[in-house]
Amino acid sequence: GENVEQHPSTLSVQEGDSAVIKCTYSDSASNYFPWYKQELGKRPQLIIDIRSNVGEKKDQRIAVTLNKTAKHFSLHITETQPEDSAVYFCAAQTGGGNKLTFGTGTQLKVEL
Amino acid sequence: EAGVAQSPRYKIIEKRQSVAFWCNPISGHATLYWYQQILGQGPKLLIQFQNNGVVDDSQLPKDRFSAERLKGVDSTLKIQPAKLEDSAVYLCASSSGTGGYGYTFGSGTRLTVV
Numbered sequence: 001g002e003n004v005e006q007h008p009s010t011l012s013v014q015e016g017d018s019a020v021i022k023c024t025y026s027d028s029a030s031n032y033f034p035w036y037k038q039e040l041g042k043r044p045q046l047i048i049d050i051r052s053n054v055g056e057k058k059d060q061r062i063a064v065t066l067n068k069t070a071k072h073f074s075l076h077i078t079e080t081q082p083e084d085s086a087v088y089f090c091a092a093q094t095g096g097g098n099k100l101t102f103g104t105g106t107q108l109k110v111e112l
Numbered sequence: 113e114a115g116v117a118q119s120p121r122y123k124i125i126e127k128r129q130s131v132a133f134w135c136n137p138i139s140g141h142a143t144l145y146w147y148q149q150i151l152g153q154g155p156k157l158l159i160q161f162q163n164n165g166v167v168d169d170s171q172l173p174k175d176r177f178s179a180e181r182l183k184g185v186d187s188t189l190k191i192q193p194a195k196l197e198d199s200a201v202y203l204c205a206s207s208s209g210t211g212g213y214g215y216t217f218g219s220g221t222r223l224t225v226v
Binding site for chain 2: 001006042046089099100101102104105
């Protein structure tokens with residue numbers, strides 16, 4: 001089955017700096033890669049996603065890049081703000097079953 | 113649109129007791145998932161339903177966990193008997209697509225087994 005690894009497990013940045021979270025996946029058939037933000041005690045919420053026919057996608061301060069050859073994808077947050085502090089999960093979806101395999105999460109802390 | 117509804121929000125039980133969780137997906141979403149999220153880890157799929165049929169239950173501990181979605185709408189997840197390691201947040205999610213779609217998660221049920 002699919003295996004998703006995520007790094008780093010914790011990340012501290014100063015407000016206004018950029019943050020990058022990286023994930024690798026094992027199944028070359030995976031074709032959809034969403035990112036979720038989870039605040040303490042709350043549900044995971046989809047913040048951005050990318051499909052395997054696209055190399056990069058951007059939405060305001062967040063962007064995701066995908067390298068299918070290397071089987072890795074990354075989340076980029078620019079001009080970080082304190083409200084960006086949360087746990088971020090990457091995930092990979094394989095085939096038509098819709099099953100998402102999640103990474104282990106990155107605790108992002110944006111310091112003033 | 114209304115989100116994914118789950119209840120209860122919190123549950124504390126003693127080990128060896130039984131517990132049940134309920135989920136009502138977004139209207140019209142054919143696919144429903146139950147995930148287990150242990151503290152500090154990513155969600156792990158327990159079971160996936162397509163309408164009222166099971167698509168994937170390969171990671172469901174079937175000796176103690178069971179789930180059903182009898183009418184293809186809401187679903188229940190049961191644990192009997194519970195173990196200490198079952199302490200986790202149980203997330204229900206639903207999706208409408210057949211591929212390339214993210215999920216909408218419910219708020220989850222936080223289970224503590226003491």
